[in-house]
Amino acid sequence: MRYIPNSPEERAEMLATIGLNSAEELFRSIPKDVRLQRALNVTDPLAESEVIASLETMAAKNTGATKSSFIGAGVYAHYSPTVVDHLIQRSEFFTSYTPYQPEISQGTLQYIFEFQTLICQLTGMEVANASMYDGSTATAEAYLMARRVTRRDKIVVGRSVHPEYREVARTYSKHNDSEIVEIGYDETGRITGLEELDDKTAALVVQSPNFFGCIEDLKALADAAHAVGALFVVVVTEAISFGLLRSPGVCGADIVVGEGQSFGIPMSFGGPHVGLFAAQEKYVRQMPGRLCGIAYDKNGKRGFVLTLSTREQHIRREKATSNICTNQGLIALAATIYMETMGKRGLQEVAAQNAQKAAYSAKQIASVDGFSLPFSAPHFNEFVVRGPRPAVEILERLRTQNGVLGGLALSKYFDGHDNDFLVTVTELNSKQQIDALTNALKKADGW
Amino acid sequence: MSIKKVTSHPTQNEALIFERSQTGRVGYRLPKLDVDDTNIDSIIPAELRRDDDLDGVPEVSEVDVIRHFTRMSTWNYSIDLGMYPLGSCTMKYNSRLNEKVARIPGFANLHPLAPEEESQGALELMYRLQEALSEITGLPGVSLQPAAGAQGEMTGVMLIRAYLDQREGEASKDRRVMLIPDSAHGTNPASAAIAGFTVKTVRSDEKGLTDMQHLHELCDQGGVAGLMLTNPNTVGIFETNIREICDTIHKAGGLVYMDGANMNALVGVARPGDMGVDVIHLNLHKTFSTPHGGGGPGCGPCCCSADLMPFLPVPRIVSEPPPSAGGQKHYRLEHNVPTSIGRVKAFYGNFGMMVRALSYIYTHGAEGLREATEAAVLNARYLSQKLEDIYDRPYESDCMHEVVFSHKNQAKTGVHTLDIAKRLIDYGFHPMTVYFPLVVDGAMLIEPTESLGRADLDAFADAMRDIDAEAHEDPELVIAAPHSTRIGRLDEAAAARKPVLRWKADMETLTKTA
Numbered sequence: 001m002r003y004i005p006n007s008p009e010e011r012a013e014m015l016a017t018i019g020l021n022s023a024e025e026l027f028r029s030i031p032k033d034v035r036l037q038r039a040l041n042v043t044d045p046l047a048e049s050e051v052i053a054s055l056e057t058m059a060a061k062n063t064g065a066t067k068s069s070f071i072g073a074g075v076y077a078h079y080s081p082t083v084v085d086h087l088i089q090r091s092e093f094f095t096s097y098t099p100y101q102p103e104i105s106q107g108t109l110q111y112i113f114e115f116q117t118l119i120c121q122l123t124g125m126e127v128a129n130a131s132m133y134d135g136s137t138a139t140a141e142a143y144l145m146a147r148r149v150t151r152r153d154k155i156v157v158g159r160s161v162h163p164e165y166r167e168v169a170r171t172y173s174k175h176n177d178s179e180i181v182e183i184g185y186d187e188t189g190r191i192t193g194l195e196e197l198d199d200k201t202a203a204l205v206v207q208s209p210n211f212f213g214c215i216e217d218l219k220a221l222a223d224a225a226h227a228v229g230a231l232f233v234v235v236v237t238e239a240i241s242f243g244l245l246r247s248p249g250v251c252g253a254d255i256v257v258g259e260g261q262s263f264g265i266p267m268s269f270g271g272p273h274v275g276l277f278a279a280q281e282k283y284v285r286q287m288p289g290r291l292c293g294i295a296y297d298k299n300g301k302r303g304f305v306l307t308l309s310t311r312e313q314h315i316r317r318e319k320a321t322s323n324i325c326t327n328q329g330l331i332a333l334a335a336t337i338y339m340e341t342m343g344k345r346g347l348q349e350v351a352a353q354n355a356q357k358a359a360y361s362a363k364q365i366a367s368v369d370g371f372s373l374p375f376s377a378p379h380f381n382e383f384v385v386r387g388p389r390p391a392v393e394i395l396e397r398l399r400t401q402n403g404v405l406g407g408l409a410l411s412k413y414f415d416g417h418d419n420d421f422l423v424t425v426t427e428l429n430s431k432q433q434i435d436a437l438t439n440a441l442k443k444a445d446g447w
Numbered sequence: 448m449s450i451k452k453v454t455s456h457p458t459q460n461e462a463l464i465f466e467r468s469q470t471g472r473v474g475y476r477l478p479k480l481d482v483d484d485t486n487i488d489s490i491i492p493a494e495l496r497r498d499d500d501l502d503g504v505p506e507v508s509e510v511d512v513i514r515h516f517t518r519m520s521t522w523n524y525s526i527d528l529g530m531y532p533l534g535s536c537t538m539k540y541n542s543r544l545n546e547k548v549a550r551i552p553g554f555a556n557l558h559p560l561a562p563e564e565e566s567q568g569a570l571e572l573m574y575r576l577q578e579a580l581s582e583i584t585g586l587p588g589v590s591l592q593p594a595a596g597a598q599g600e601m602t603g604v605m606l607i608r609a610y611l612d613q614r615e616g617e618a619s620k621d622r623r624v625m626l627i628p629d630s631a632h633g634t635n636p637a638s639a640a641i642a643g644f645t646v647k648t649v650r651s652d653e654k655g656l657t658d659m660q661h662l663h664e665l666c667d668q669g670g671v672a673g674l675m676l677t678n679p680n681t682v683g684i685f686e687t688n689i690r691e692i693c694d695t696i697h698k699a700g701g702l703v704y705m706d707g708a709n710m711n712a713l714v715g716v717a718r719p720g721d722m723g724v725d726v727i728h729l730n731l732h733k734t735f736s737t738p739h740g741g742g743g744p745g746c747g748p749c750c751c752s753a754d755l756m757p758f759l760p761v762p763r764i765v766s767e768p769p770p771s772a773g774g775q776k777h778y779r780l781e782h783n784v785p786t787s788i789g790r791v792k793a794f795y796g797n798f799g800m801m802v803r804a805l806s807y808i809y810t811h812g813a814e815g816l817r818e819a820t821e822a823a824v825l826n827a828r829y830l831s832q833k834l835e836d837i838y839d840r841p842y843e844s845d846c847m848h849e850v851v852f853s854h855k856n857q858a859k860t861g862v863h864t865l866d867i868a869k870r871l872i873d874y875g876f877h878p879m880t881v882y883f884p885l886v887v888d889g890a891m892l893i894e895p896t897e898s899l900g901r902a903d904l905d906a907f908a909d910a911m912r913d914i915d916a917e918a919h920e921d922p923e924l925v926i927a928a929p930h931s932t933r934i935g936r937l938d939e940a941a942a943a944r945k946p947v948l949r950w951k952a953d954m955e956t957l958t959k960t961a
Contacts, residue, residue: 001815001818001822003539003540003898004818004822004897004898005900006822006825006901011821011822013901014829014901015825017829018825023825026825026828026845027685027716027824029685029844029845029847030685030687030716031690033690034689034690034718035716035717036715036717036721039817040583040714040715040816041813042579042808043812045810045812048544050809051544051548051806051809052544052547055551055554055572055805055806056553057568058568058569058571058572059554060568061553061567061571062554062569063564064566065553065554065556065561066552066553066556067561069561073560075559075560077556077558083474083509083512085550087513087520088740089546091525091526091528092521092522092525092527093525094525094541094546094741095526095527095531095541096740097538097741098741098742099741099742100533101524101868101869101877103933103936104523105522105741106519106522106933107519107522108741110463116949117463117949117950120949121503124499128948130742131742131743133595133744133792136792164790164793164794171788171789171790172641172791175642176641217495243501244496244497245491245496245497246494246496247497247499266550266799267557268549268554268555268557268799269558269794269795269798270793270794270798271594271795271798271799271800272594272744272746284948291946291948292948293943293946293948295937295941297936297938298935298936301934301935305939307946308946313597313633313634313636313637314634314883317637318640320637320640323598323600323641325595325596326595326730326732326739326743326745327742327744328742328744329739329740329743329744330741330743330744333740337516340464340474341474341509341512342474343473343506343507344500344504345475345506346473350477352487355487355490356482356485356487356490357480359485359490360483360485361482378492378495396562405561412560
């Protein structure tokens with residue numbers, strides 16, 4: 001086995017050194033009746049070329065990876081500068097672990113500090129942690145944190161928050177006596193049902209841009225939440241929107257959670273991505289996850305350490321703010337490199353291009369007979385299209401006849417939206433692709 | 448410019464990116480906008496747009512970015528540089544082949560909501576990995592959804608909770624005690640708490656094993672939902688009574704969850720399913736070599752018995768026979784399982800890690816997987832023998848893939864575990880896991896993994912012996928370590944008292960002014 005440095009001869013000598021005759025004797029503390037008496041029934045070892053061939057054969061069946069696509073809904077195709085994937089493959093980054101020994105982990109710690117700072121700048125918040133698994137688990141943790149902060153049990157969440165995030169948060173919440181109330185949306189696509197807010201409410205949880213792509217009036221929602229003493233939690237699935245939209249922090253958010261995949265991370269069939277978690281500083285001791293802070297050595301030299309760890313599971317055990325240990329470190333690094341490479345101007349420009357292309361696309365599609373845009377609120381790079389037939393049929397026809405993945409049928413997650421589909425347009429969708437989608441919708445007789 | 452005095456190299460003084468930023472520098476270029484440029488006010492009104500011009504976000508060139516991160520990277524220790532014997536973390540070699548295959552465009556560029564017909568290869572890969580992990584653990588049910596070990600634990604104990612709730616109905620509310628050994632990882636009790644369990648601690652005995660008498664006592668008290676057991680346990684010893692432990696819990700009406708953090712000692716040698724374990728999580732970033740990445744991403748699949756399968760997270764991957772003779776198997780996602788505990792993560796888990804893990808399994812094959820286990824245990828046992836005459840080894844039993852020592856023999860000279868760890872840095876090694884498990888005072892938990900040659904093990908043992916000699920001859924040298932790093936020991940207490948968690952424009956820079 002080429003990953004094992006010691007040759008069989010060396011291993012035999014080492015066994016002799018410790019007084020054993022065979023490798024089997026290494027396992028004598030395992031009772032014989034629970035030892036496996038046969039070889040595992042997995043493949044024979046494959047050569048490097050065989051592994052590649054085998055996996056490439058599988059990858060080739062993922063025909064969706066090469067098609068013109070307008071699917072978003074929480075995972076987005078964006079351009080990632082070459083330096084991102086290059087730098088994260090440096091051994092010093094990807095073959096190290098959690099920076100338990102700060103003297104030889106300053107590289108990791110400094111980028112975590114930069115990541116935390118950038119997330120604060122973009123969200124308009126005062127503290128951000130070193131990452132969560134993804135947007136869905138970050139949302140689940142926000143529910144739990146809001147309950148700790150307010151000592152209240154009711155979570156009011158919009159149905160326009162990503163359905164899979166709500167499902168995950170429900171799983172995390174189901175064994176700790178919480179009450180989750182889901183509220184709806186109106187014909188503009190924005191959240192309604194704020195009358196559910198009351199003095200038992202721990203948090204109002206809102207996504208913006210929401211699952212339908214509509215930008216919420218965060219300021220008004222923050223006021224409504226604060227009026228009953230609840231926290232205002234904002235979920236962001238499309239991080240590119242930070243480059244253009246008013247930050248949740250400025251609008252009054254207490255906790256901002258989200259997904260950072262848009263920052264240069266491959267879609268990779270849904271993971272690994274990176275969860276964002278930011279809050280107001282007064283709540284820092286109730287936050288989940290790792291935090292990196294500045295520290296000095298005895299010569300006054302600046303360095304970075306993991307800090308405020310008395311919140312965490314390795315110290316507080318069952319009383320910890322979260323069970324998270326391993327997070328998404330390397331993906332947070334990729335996101336950091338992306339944000340810094342794009343920089344202030346790049347983040348603004350890519351956000352503007354997304355908004356422009358989506359606006360163009362929405363206008364084109366809305367001009368096709370039989371198609372309309374059911375929601376009137378401003379949108380960023382996603383919008384709902386209402387067709388003349390069930391959306392699954394329209395999308396299936398686009399896929400099989402035009403080779404285009406035209407969007408996501410809302411019926412996957414929502415009742416009463418059979419004819420609706422969510423279209424996502426990013427800077428990677430060329431005008432030609434957008435026009436081809438419009439034309440395919442136009443040409444389809446007998447919708 | 449003339450260099451008038453010896454000064455440190457610029458690579459040692461890399462500033463924060465915010466301190467490098469210069470107005471007008473750019474590190475990117477986007478294609479020109481190819482659609483009509485609409486007035487932005489008509490798309491998104493001004494009151495919904497930022498008006499802070501992204502204040503503070505840096506402006507740097509691509510070259511700045513490359514230098515910045517390359518310099519910072521040189522401040523990190525890593526597996527590729529040398530021995531990284533963090534106990535319980537399994538810091539084994541991360542193959543470049545695995546990185547390459549995870550980046551095949553057909554995997555990397557696939558959207559999780561692409562139609563199933565267009566994602567057959569990804570579903571097939573997940574199905575095959577599930578089959579392999581099921582064979583390795585001896586447990587039929589697998590969910591790849593958990594994102595890391597702690598989430599795998601949470602999923603595992605939620606399966607137990609769902610099973611008990613179904614079996615016992617209302618009476619299940621009286622069965623809420625989760626037994627956890629005092630040597631367990633902190634994630635275990637934290638995960639149990641999310642699933643609504645109350646934790647009771649099981650003592651370890653003088654051999655480092657579960658105290659059977661205490662286990663029986665706790666079970667007799669009733670209300671036991673289950674046991675969370677790491678095996679080999681966190682002192683690196685196989686729980687020889689595993690069968691009796693499982694029987695005891697089962698007789699008390701509970702189920703056994705095994706923390707699979709230490710599976711690198713067992714793959715191909717023994718299977719949790721054959722021991723009586725009901726559910727286990729695996730760490731693909733440990734046992735199956737997906738990179739640790741400075742703290743993640745992980746992937747924490749959950750494997751369970753047939754009894755627990757109905758409760759696994761959704762969606763599940765289902766394989767169906769070819770629609771026509773000679774056709775290919777079809778894979779689909781099953782979302783509709785009413786007994787399921789629900790989702791624990793959006794989409795299907797950390798898919799990119801699954802590609803790497805399957806590549807690891809294919810590369811090793813059955814014989815290579817067992818060979819790796821043997822080599823990992825041999826390396827630990829070899830180190831144990833090389834050090835146990837000098838360092839206190841609190842338990843005599845054979846160690847498996849990791850070995851625990853204490854600072855007992857050195858502490859009398861004023862040198863403690865932390866000092867020994869810091870001094871190891873000067874010798875060119877990453878320290879072992881320190882002060883864990885909590886049951887050993889001044890614990891040093893060493894896990895060499897199979898990825899180390901004999902010469903490296905010997906060098907590490909020599910370093911440890913030298914440090915012991917220093918502790919006796921010149922303890923100050925050890926206590927002041929490390930001496931060779933860019934930065935000395937940091938004042939963590941001060942950092943926690945007044946936390947500075949983000950950069951601000953007016954903050955002090957590289958060196959604190961008096």
